[in-house]
Amino acid sequence: MIRLLLADDQALVRGALAALLDLETDLTVVAQVGRGDEVLAAARESGAEVCLLDIEMPGLTGLEVAEQLRAELPGVRSLIVTTFGRPGYVRRALDAGAAGFVVKDTPARELADAVRRVHAGLRVVDPGLAAESLMAGPSPLTVREAEILRLALDGSPVAAIARAAHLSQGTVRNHLSAAIGKTGASTRAEAARVAQSRGWL
Template structure:
Protein backbone atom coordinates (compact mmCIF):
# COMPACT_ATOMS: atom_id res chain seq x y z
CA UNK A 1 0.00 0.00 0.00
CA UNK A 2 1.37 3.44 -0.96
CA UNK A 3 0.36 6.82 0.42
CA UNK A 4 -1.52 7.56 3.63
CA UNK A 5 -4.71 5.79 4.67
CA UNK A 6 -7.59 7.97 3.47
CA UNK A 7 -10.24 8.43 6.16
CA UNK A 8 -13.77 9.84 6.20
CA UNK A 9 -15.15 11.06 9.54
CA UNK A 10 -18.91 11.20 10.10
CA UNK A 11 -20.36 12.58 13.35
CA UNK A 12 -23.17 15.06 13.90
CA UNK A 13 -21.28 16.78 16.73
CA UNK A 14 -18.84 19.14 15.06
CA UNK A 15 -16.62 19.57 18.11
CA UNK A 16 -16.13 15.79 18.45
CA UNK A 17 -15.58 15.41 14.73
CA UNK A 18 -12.96 18.17 14.67
CA UNK A 19 -11.20 16.70 17.70
CA UNK A 20 -10.97 13.23 16.15
CA UNK A 21 -9.76 14.71 12.89
CA UNK A 22 -7.01 16.63 14.69
CA UNK A 23 -5.87 13.49 16.52
CA UNK A 24 -5.81 11.35 13.38
CA UNK A 25 -3.98 14.05 11.40
CA UNK A 26 -1.09 13.72 13.88
CA UNK A 27 -0.46 10.25 12.47
CA UNK A 28 1.98 10.35 9.53
CA UNK A 29 0.27 7.49 7.70
CA UNK A 30 -3.35 8.73 8.03
CA UNK A 31 -5.09 11.55 6.13
CA UNK A 32 -8.64 12.77 6.85
CA UNK A 33 -9.96 13.45 3.35
CA UNK A 34 -13.61 14.27 4.16
CA UNK A 35 -16.02 14.94 7.01
CA UNK A 36 -19.80 14.65 7.28
CA UNK A 37 -22.38 15.68 9.84
CA UNK A 38 -25.18 13.26 8.98
CA UNK A 39 -25.79 9.85 7.46
CA UNK A 40 -26.74 10.80 3.88
CA UNK A 41 -23.80 13.24 3.67
CA UNK A 42 -21.47 10.47 4.82
CA UNK A 43 -22.61 8.17 2.00
CA UNK A 44 -22.27 11.03 -0.53
CA UNK A 45 -18.75 11.77 0.76
CA UNK A 46 -17.76 8.12 0.32
CA UNK A 47 -18.94 8.26 -3.28
CA UNK A 48 -17.03 11.48 -3.91
CA UNK A 49 -13.77 10.80 -2.08
CA UNK A 50 -13.45 6.99 -2.07
CA UNK A 51 -11.79 6.75 1.37
CA UNK A 52 -10.07 3.61 2.56
CA UNK A 53 -11.77 3.78 5.97
CA UNK A 54 -14.96 5.47 7.17
CA UNK A 55 -15.21 6.25 10.89
CA UNK A 56 -18.94 6.66 11.50
CA UNK A 57 -20.91 7.66 14.58
CA UNK A 58 -23.60 5.16 15.53
CA UNK A 59 -26.34 7.75 16.05
CA UNK A 60 -26.67 10.44 13.37
CA UNK A 61 -29.46 12.42 11.70
CA UNK A 62 -30.90 11.15 8.45
CA UNK A 63 -29.77 7.55 8.63
CA UNK A 64 -27.84 6.01 11.50
CA UNK A 65 -24.35 4.54 11.42
CA UNK A 66 -25.58 1.00 10.79
CA UNK A 67 -27.53 2.08 7.72
CA UNK A 68 -24.49 4.07 6.57
CA UNK A 69 -22.35 0.93 6.92
CA UNK A 70 -24.78 -1.03 4.76
CA UNK A 71 -24.85 1.74 2.12
CA UNK A 72 -21.06 1.97 2.03
CA UNK A 73 -20.80 -1.79 1.50
CA UNK A 74 -22.83 -1.24 -1.68
CA UNK A 75 -21.37 2.00 -3.05
CA UNK A 76 -17.72 1.39 -2.06
CA UNK A 77 -17.05 -2.23 -1.02
CA UNK A 78 -13.35 -1.53 -0.50
CA UNK A 79 -14.04 1.03 2.22
CA UNK A 80 -13.80 -0.45 5.74
CA UNK A 81 -16.28 0.97 8.27
CA UNK A 82 -15.49 1.66 11.92
CA UNK A 83 -18.46 2.43 14.15
CA UNK A 84 -17.68 5.01 16.83
CA UNK A 85 -20.20 5.30 19.64
CA UNK A 86 -20.83 6.73 23.05
CA UNK A 87 -23.69 4.28 23.62
CA UNK A 88 -22.11 0.89 23.05
CA UNK A 89 -24.28 -2.08 24.02
CA UNK A 90 -23.94 -5.72 22.99
CA UNK A 91 -26.95 -5.47 20.69
CA UNK A 92 -25.38 -2.49 18.92
CA UNK A 93 -22.19 -4.46 18.38
CA UNK A 94 -24.04 -7.44 16.96
CA UNK A 95 -26.01 -5.28 14.54
CA UNK A 96 -22.91 -3.33 13.52
CA UNK A 97 -21.03 -6.49 12.58
CA UNK A 98 -24.09 -7.77 10.72
CA UNK A 99 -24.17 -4.47 8.78
CA UNK A 100 -20.60 -5.06 7.62
CA UNK A 101 -18.65 -2.85 10.04
CA UNK A 102 -15.10 -4.03 10.66
CA UNK A 103 -14.46 -2.03 13.82
CA UNK A 104 -16.47 -0.96 16.86
CA UNK A 105 -14.86 1.62 19.17
CA UNK A 106 -16.23 3.65 22.12
CA UNK A 107 -15.82 7.43 21.90
CA UNK A 108 -13.89 7.39 25.16
CA UNK A 109 -11.02 5.41 23.63
CA UNK A 110 -7.64 7.18 23.33
CA UNK A 111 -6.78 8.68 19.95
CA UNK A 112 -3.90 6.23 19.56
CA UNK A 113 -6.37 3.33 19.79
CA UNK A 114 -8.55 4.74 17.03
CA UNK A 115 -5.53 5.28 14.80
CA UNK A 116 -4.47 1.68 15.37
CA UNK A 117 -7.99 0.47 14.57
CA UNK A 118 -7.95 2.43 11.32
CA UNK A 119 -4.72 0.66 10.38
CA UNK A 120 -6.09 -2.74 11.35
CA UNK A 121 -9.31 -2.52 9.37
CA UNK A 122 -7.46 -1.10 6.36
CA UNK A 123 -5.27 -4.21 6.49
CA UNK A 124 -8.37 -6.42 6.42
CA UNK A 125 -8.65 -7.22 10.12
CA UNK A 126 -11.45 -6.60 12.62
CA UNK A 127 -11.39 -4.76 15.93
CA UNK A 128 -13.96 -4.77 18.72
CA UNK A 129 -13.48 -2.97 22.02
CA UNK A 130 -12.48 -5.78 24.45
CA UNK A 131 -14.85 -4.72 27.25
CA UNK A 132 -17.79 -4.56 24.86
CA UNK A 133 -16.85 -7.90 23.31
CA UNK A 134 -16.88 -9.49 26.78
CA UNK A 135 -20.29 -7.96 27.50
CA UNK A 136 -21.62 -9.22 24.19
CA UNK A 137 -20.54 -12.78 24.96
CA UNK A 138 -22.36 -12.64 28.30
CA UNK A 139 -25.46 -10.84 27.06
CA UNK A 140 -28.69 -12.81 26.65
CA UNK A 141 -30.09 -13.00 23.12
CA UNK A 142 -33.20 -10.97 22.37
CA UNK A 143 -36.20 -13.28 22.89
CA UNK A 144 -38.53 -11.17 20.75
CA UNK A 145 -39.36 -11.88 17.11
CA UNK A 146 -38.69 -9.21 14.47
CA UNK A 147 -42.42 -8.39 14.38
CA UNK A 148 -42.59 -8.08 18.16
CA UNK A 149 -39.59 -5.74 18.13
CA UNK A 150 -41.27 -3.66 15.45
CA UNK A 151 -44.43 -3.43 17.54
CA UNK A 152 -42.48 -2.52 20.68
CA UNK A 153 -40.44 0.17 18.90
CA UNK A 154 -43.59 1.67 17.43
CA UNK A 155 -45.59 1.42 20.65
CA UNK A 156 -42.93 2.81 22.96
CA UNK A 157 -44.02 3.02 26.59
CA UNK A 158 -47.38 4.70 25.99
CA UNK A 159 -48.45 5.08 22.34
CA UNK A 160 -52.16 4.15 22.03
CA UNK A 161 -52.85 0.70 20.59
CA UNK A 162 -55.05 2.19 17.86
CA UNK A 163 -52.19 4.43 16.72
CA UNK A 164 -49.73 1.53 16.65
CA UNK A 165 -52.21 -0.58 14.68
CA UNK A 166 -52.69 2.18 12.12
CA UNK A 167 -48.96 2.78 11.68
CA UNK A 168 -48.17 -0.92 11.24
CA UNK A 169 -51.33 -1.78 9.27
CA UNK A 170 -52.41 -4.33 11.87
CA UNK A 171 -55.61 -4.84 13.76
CA UNK A 172 -55.84 -3.50 17.30
CA UNK A 173 -56.35 -7.05 18.55
CA UNK A 174 -53.15 -8.23 16.88
CA UNK A 175 -51.20 -5.37 18.45
CA UNK A 176 -52.61 -6.24 21.90
CA UNK A 177 -51.63 -9.89 21.40
CA UNK A 178 -48.08 -8.90 20.45
CA UNK A 179 -47.76 -6.57 23.44
CA UNK A 180 -49.02 -9.29 25.78
CA UNK A 181 -46.49 -11.75 24.35
CA UNK A 182 -43.71 -9.17 24.70
CA UNK A 183 -44.51 -8.58 28.38
CA UNK A 184 -44.49 -12.33 29.00
CA UNK A 185 -41.26 -13.03 27.10
CA UNK A 186 -39.40 -10.24 28.89
CA UNK A 187 -40.81 -11.25 32.28
CA UNK A 188 -41.98 -7.66 32.63
CA UNK A 189 -44.63 -6.26 34.95
CA UNK A 190 -46.16 -3.98 32.32
CA UNK A 191 -45.77 -2.68 28.80
CA UNK A 192 -43.76 0.26 30.18
CA UNK A 193 -41.47 -2.16 32.04
CA UNK A 194 -41.05 -4.25 28.87
CA UNK A 195 -40.02 -1.16 26.91
CA UNK A 196 -37.48 -0.23 29.60
CA UNK A 197 -35.97 -3.74 29.64
CA UNK A 198 -35.65 -3.82 25.86
CA UNK A 199 -34.15 -0.33 25.76
CA UNK A 200 -31.63 -1.18 28.47
CA UNK A 201 -30.38 -4.09 26.35
CA UNK A 202 -30.27 -1.97 23.20
CA UNK A 203 -32.86 -4.14 21.43
CA UNK A 204 -35.14 -1.26 20.44
CA UNK A 205 -32.46 1.20 19.28
Protein backbone atom coordinates (compact mmCIF):
# COMPACT_ATOMS: atom_id res chain seq x y z
CA MET A 1 0.00 0.00 0.00
CA ILE A 2 1.23 3.48 -0.87
CA ARG A 3 0.68 5.78 2.12
CA LEU A 4 -0.66 9.23 1.19
CA LEU A 5 -0.94 12.58 2.94
CA LEU A 6 -3.39 15.18 1.57
CA ALA A 7 -2.74 18.88 2.20
CA ASP A 8 -5.45 21.29 1.04
CA ASP A 9 -7.10 24.14 2.92
CA GLN A 10 -10.52 23.29 1.42
CA ALA A 11 -12.03 20.49 3.52
CA LEU A 12 -14.51 19.51 0.79
CA VAL A 13 -11.74 19.09 -1.81
CA ARG A 14 -9.59 17.17 0.67
CA GLY A 15 -12.47 14.85 1.50
CA ALA A 16 -13.32 14.24 -2.15
CA LEU A 17 -9.68 13.46 -3.01
CA ALA A 18 -9.42 11.10 -0.04
CA ALA A 19 -12.61 9.27 -1.03
CA LEU A 20 -11.45 8.88 -4.65
CA LEU A 21 -7.94 7.73 -3.80
CA ASP A 22 -9.11 5.31 -1.08
CA LEU A 23 -11.10 3.46 -3.78
CA GLU A 24 -7.78 2.32 -5.25
CA THR A 25 -6.66 -1.04 -3.84
CA ASP A 26 -3.00 -0.03 -3.56
CA LEU A 27 -3.44 3.50 -2.13
CA THR A 28 -4.38 4.56 1.39
CA VAL A 29 -4.80 8.07 2.81
CA VAL A 30 -3.06 8.08 6.20
CA ALA A 31 -3.20 11.83 6.97
CA GLN A 32 -5.05 15.01 5.98
CA VAL A 33 -4.10 18.58 6.88
CA GLY A 34 -5.52 22.00 6.01
CA ARG A 35 -2.36 24.09 6.42
CA GLY A 36 1.05 23.96 4.78
CA ASP A 37 2.89 24.33 8.10
CA GLU A 38 1.25 21.12 9.40
CA VAL A 39 2.54 18.85 6.61
CA LEU A 40 6.03 18.00 7.89
CA ALA A 41 4.89 16.85 11.36
CA ALA A 42 1.92 14.96 9.90
CA ALA A 43 4.14 13.24 7.32
CA ARG A 44 6.57 12.15 10.03
CA GLU A 45 3.81 10.92 12.34
CA SER A 46 1.81 9.07 9.68
CA GLY A 47 4.72 7.56 7.76
CA ALA A 48 3.35 9.05 4.53
CA GLU A 49 5.29 8.16 1.39
CA VAL A 50 3.64 10.63 -1.05
CA CYS A 51 2.27 14.06 -0.08
CA LEU A 52 -0.35 15.64 -2.35
CA LEU A 53 0.00 19.40 -1.90
CA ASP A 54 -2.18 22.31 -2.91
CA ILE A 55 -0.17 25.44 -3.80
CA GLU A 56 -2.08 28.16 -2.01
CA MET A 57 -2.51 27.20 1.65
CA PRO A 58 -2.22 29.11 4.92
CA GLY A 59 1.01 28.69 6.91
CA LEU A 60 3.24 27.62 4.02
CA THR A 61 2.58 27.31 0.29
CA GLY A 62 2.76 23.92 -1.39
CA LEU A 63 5.99 25.06 -3.07
CA GLU A 64 7.56 25.86 0.32
CA VAL A 65 6.34 22.54 1.71
CA ALA A 66 7.89 20.63 -1.22
CA GLU A 67 11.20 22.30 -0.45
CA GLN A 68 10.86 21.50 3.25
CA LEU A 69 10.06 17.85 2.55
CA ARG A 70 13.05 17.51 0.22
CA ALA A 71 15.34 18.89 2.95
CA GLU A 72 13.85 17.17 6.02
CA LEU A 73 12.27 13.96 4.69
CA PRO A 74 14.04 13.17 1.41
CA GLY A 75 12.39 9.74 1.18
CA VAL A 76 8.93 11.33 0.98
CA ARG A 77 7.80 12.37 -2.51
CA SER A 78 5.57 15.37 -3.15
CA LEU A 79 2.97 15.87 -5.87
CA ILE A 80 1.42 19.30 -6.43
CA VAL A 81 -2.33 19.02 -7.07
CA THR A 82 -3.80 22.45 -7.68
CA THR A 83 -6.46 24.48 -9.44
CA PHE A 84 -3.74 26.99 -10.33
CA GLY A 85 -2.37 25.58 -13.56
CA ARG A 86 0.07 28.41 -14.22
CA PRO A 87 3.17 27.60 -16.29
CA GLY A 88 5.54 29.43 -13.92
CA TYR A 89 4.30 27.31 -11.03
CA VAL A 90 5.39 24.10 -12.77
CA ARG A 91 9.00 25.20 -13.03
CA ARG A 92 9.02 26.58 -9.48
CA ALA A 93 7.47 23.37 -8.11
CA LEU A 94 10.04 21.13 -9.80
CA ASP A 95 12.85 23.44 -8.67
CA ALA A 96 11.48 23.18 -5.11
CA GLY A 97 11.75 19.39 -5.23
CA ALA A 98 8.20 18.34 -6.16
CA ALA A 99 8.14 15.10 -8.14
CA GLY A 100 5.00 16.03 -10.02
CA PHE A 101 2.43 18.67 -10.90
CA VAL A 102 -1.18 18.02 -11.90
CA VAL A 103 -4.35 20.10 -11.88
CA LYS A 104 -7.41 19.23 -9.78
CA ASP A 105 -9.62 18.49 -12.75
CA THR A 106 -7.37 15.54 -13.68
CA PRO A 107 -9.54 12.39 -13.90
CA ALA A 108 -9.36 10.19 -10.77
CA ARG A 109 -7.70 7.28 -12.61
CA GLU A 110 -4.97 9.59 -13.97
CA LEU A 111 -4.40 11.12 -10.54
CA ALA A 112 -4.02 7.67 -8.98
CA ASP A 113 -1.58 6.74 -11.76
CA ALA A 114 0.37 9.97 -11.15
CA VAL A 115 0.66 9.04 -7.46
CA ARG A 116 2.00 5.57 -8.36
CA ARG A 117 4.53 6.98 -10.80
CA VAL A 118 5.76 9.60 -8.33
CA HIS A 119 6.06 6.88 -5.66
CA ALA A 120 8.12 4.82 -8.13
CA GLY A 121 10.62 7.68 -8.44
CA LEU A 122 9.35 9.17 -11.71
CA ARG A 123 8.42 12.77 -12.50
CA VAL A 124 4.88 13.50 -13.59
CA VAL A 125 3.76 16.80 -15.11
CA ASP A 126 0.43 17.62 -16.73
CA PRO A 127 1.39 17.52 -20.47
CA GLY A 128 -0.41 20.74 -21.40
CA LEU A 129 1.22 22.64 -18.56
CA ALA A 130 4.63 21.17 -19.36
CA ALA A 131 4.40 22.48 -22.91
CA GLU A 132 3.20 25.91 -21.72
CA SER A 133 6.00 26.05 -19.16
CA LEU A 134 8.63 25.31 -21.82
CA MET A 135 7.17 27.94 -24.13
CA ALA A 136 6.95 30.56 -21.39
CA GLY A 137 10.50 29.97 -20.18
CA PRO A 138 11.74 30.84 -16.70
CA SER A 139 10.56 33.90 -14.81
CA PRO A 140 12.51 36.99 -15.92
CA LEU A 141 12.02 38.58 -12.49
CA THR A 142 14.75 38.68 -9.86
CA VAL A 143 13.87 37.39 -6.38
CA ARG A 144 13.63 40.98 -5.12
CA GLU A 145 11.44 42.13 -8.03
CA ALA A 146 9.06 39.24 -7.39
CA GLU A 147 8.96 40.13 -3.69
CA ILE A 148 8.15 43.77 -4.47
CA LEU A 149 5.41 42.78 -6.95
CA ARG A 150 3.88 40.44 -4.35
CA LEU A 151 3.70 43.39 -1.97
CA ALA A 152 2.17 45.53 -4.74
CA LEU A 153 -0.64 43.05 -5.48
CA ASP A 154 -3.06 44.67 -3.04
CA GLY A 155 -2.41 48.17 -4.39
CA SER A 156 -0.21 49.27 -1.47
CA PRO A 157 1.53 52.64 -1.96
CA VAL A 158 5.30 52.74 -2.58
CA ALA A 159 5.94 53.97 0.98
CA ALA A 160 4.16 50.93 2.49
CA ILE A 161 5.97 48.52 0.15
CA ALA A 162 9.30 50.15 1.07
CA ARG A 163 8.57 49.70 4.80
CA ALA A 164 7.53 46.07 4.39
CA ALA A 165 10.60 45.25 2.25
CA HIS A 166 13.01 47.33 4.38
CA LEU A 167 14.11 49.30 1.33
CA SER A 168 14.14 52.96 0.34
CA GLN A 169 11.24 54.24 -1.75
CA GLY A 170 13.66 54.98 -4.61
CA THR A 171 14.89 51.36 -4.62
CA VAL A 172 11.30 50.10 -4.62
CA ARG A 173 10.46 52.36 -7.57
CA ASN A 174 13.52 51.01 -9.46
CA HIS A 175 12.42 47.39 -8.84
CA LEU A 176 8.85 48.17 -9.88
CA SER A 177 10.07 49.90 -13.02
CA ALA A 178 12.22 46.89 -13.96
CA ALA A 179 9.33 44.49 -13.26
CA ILE A 180 6.92 46.58 -15.35
CA GLY A 181 9.37 46.42 -18.26
CA LYS A 182 9.91 42.67 -17.93
CA THR A 183 6.20 41.86 -17.79
CA GLY A 184 5.30 44.20 -20.65
CA ALA A 185 2.81 45.96 -18.37
CA SER A 186 2.08 49.68 -18.17
CA THR A 187 1.44 49.96 -14.42
CA ARG A 188 2.73 48.19 -11.32
CA ALA A 189 -0.76 46.77 -10.60
CA GLU A 190 -0.88 45.28 -14.10
CA ALA A 191 2.69 43.97 -13.73
CA ALA A 192 1.73 42.26 -10.46
CA ARG A 193 -1.36 40.68 -12.06
CA VAL A 194 0.60 39.50 -15.12
CA ALA A 195 3.33 37.99 -12.96
CA GLN A 196 0.79 36.28 -10.72
CA SER A 197 -1.17 34.86 -13.67
CA ARG A 198 2.04 33.35 -15.07
CA GLY A 199 2.95 31.76 -11.72
CA TRP A 200 6.03 33.95 -11.18
CA LEU A 201 4.93 35.16 -7.73
